[in-house]
Amino acid sequence: MAEPEQLTLDLEGWEGPLDLLLSLARAQKVDLRKLSILALVEQYLAFIRQRQTLQLEVAADYLVMAAWLAYLKSALLLPRVADDEEPDPEELALRLQLRLERLAAMREAGARLMARDRLGRDVFPRAAPEGLRTIRHAQWRAEIYDLIAAYGRVSARTRPVMHVVADREVMTLEAALARVARLVGMTLDWATLESFLPDGSGRLRKSALASSFLAALELAKQGRVELRQQAPFAPLLLRAVR
Amino acid sequence: MTPPDDAVRAVEALLFAAAEPLSVDSIRAYVGGVDVRAALAQLERDYAGRGIALVRRGERWHFETAADLAHLLRRDRDEVRRLSRAGIEVLAIIAYHEPVTRAEIEAIRGVATAKGTLDVLMETGWVRPAGRRELPGRPLLYATTPDFLTHFGLSSRRDLPGIDDLRAAGLLDPVDLALEEALEVAKAADSD
């Protein structure tokens, strides 16, 4: 039967119904393998009944266990009926016993574990080890392809304007203006526009002709040269203004 | 002490200076081409019976103070985390059954395990997730860590107190399996 002092214990003190059952089993002071399951069941039911008569709240899982144990008790007490539908009460009792043994084994194992010489409590490592250091050396790697591809990428991003200009031979208006203004002062006579052009290939010559023509018009507007043309498409002549 | 050779001195200095236990491989990474295992064996002999001991914890080695001097050195301030009863029980179940799912832990304890209990155990560094069980829902498995062995002074899990007896008694087998075996035994006895 439940011992009076256990009744004063709070249910919160147990980690669930199995824990309570194990505590009661321990009170039988026998090897769990020789435990009287019937006696244990009666203790549990008595304990729960006591709690209820005291009108204390009993957690649902304790009541579920109580109901199951009440069923087990009646099955164990009543004569066996050969019936495959009903689980064998001996087997149910055995299962409960096995569970209690396993929980008891783990509880004891936990206690033995905690009682070992524990690092930082009973045995100690060095409190102030020098420590080990790993010095990492970077081994830098890059492939030549990465390098030239990167340069291609940079060039692709920034070069288009530069390379278009470099590819074309042109004479700018400023250059033509300077050249024509300089050359026209070196002769007193009429001279054709073509004679002011620099030597060079066809493309540069075309560009220079167009620029020099514009330069001639600009210089005429400024009153620095005179222009003369005998007929449409005839050579364009220019002369410095005195 | 016997004057040690260079390899023994090197391993000794290294383990002494290390902030945590070292595996044979990491010792070798520092000291180079010496017979590390032979040096460890020599050190174990050199330190036998002294105030400091060379111990193996899992695959890692370290020096610690001799266990029998605990009474001189014991510090019981809050340096060692105090586990709750549930925490101790869950740690024991994981250590003796690993790898184990939470459902398996709960089957043994007969009670739902608060999430916080496993969290605390993981925070101590003694328990780690260890993959998943190939079952519906792929539940997470838990196992102990090398730090667990270090903290509890175990050379390996085989050193867990009483584990051989528990295994021999079938107390580490699930209840269903144990039940079947018990019934077999009973049947065999009947048929005699």
Added chain:
Amino acid sequence: MTPPDDAVRAVEALLFAAAEPLSVDSIRAYVGGVDVRAALAQLERDYAGRGIALVRRGERWHFETAADLAHLLRRDRDEVRRLSRAGIEVLAIIAYHEPVTRAEIEAIRGVATAKGTLDVLMETGWVRPAGRRELPGRPLLYATTPDFLTHFGLSSRRDLPGIDDLRAAGLLDPVDLALEEALEVAKAADSD
């Protein structure tokens, strides 16, 4: 080692576990009525020539790693590292344009270049400072090193493919795309 007596073992363990060097008095406070000085003298003899040494600093005692083994406590490890995209671009610009200032690199890349990028390149050993440009502020010039040529398998910088080679290899494709786009736009404008 000679099997030590209890006093020696106690002092040994205590000094090993202590966070700082201990005076004879504080050792005595822990280990009680033993001859601490005799124990220290014995330990000094025991550890002579080992990987660990008992040393006295002023009036305090502690264990430390033997001085001649300090070099073992560090391990060198090579790690292969790759340059970032910015790093390789800056390196390429230096290689093609050297000697070149940071401002010039930025002008060519069209992007501001972090100081760290040049630092990393100098760390690789492929780039070196190469004097200063005689401009206001005297900006530092950068150039490649002989190691650069070695690493990239070049006998001289002239081996680097020129712009025409790059174009032929399709490495300037983005330019052609940009050009085509510009022409498309011009054509569309004409047809209006």
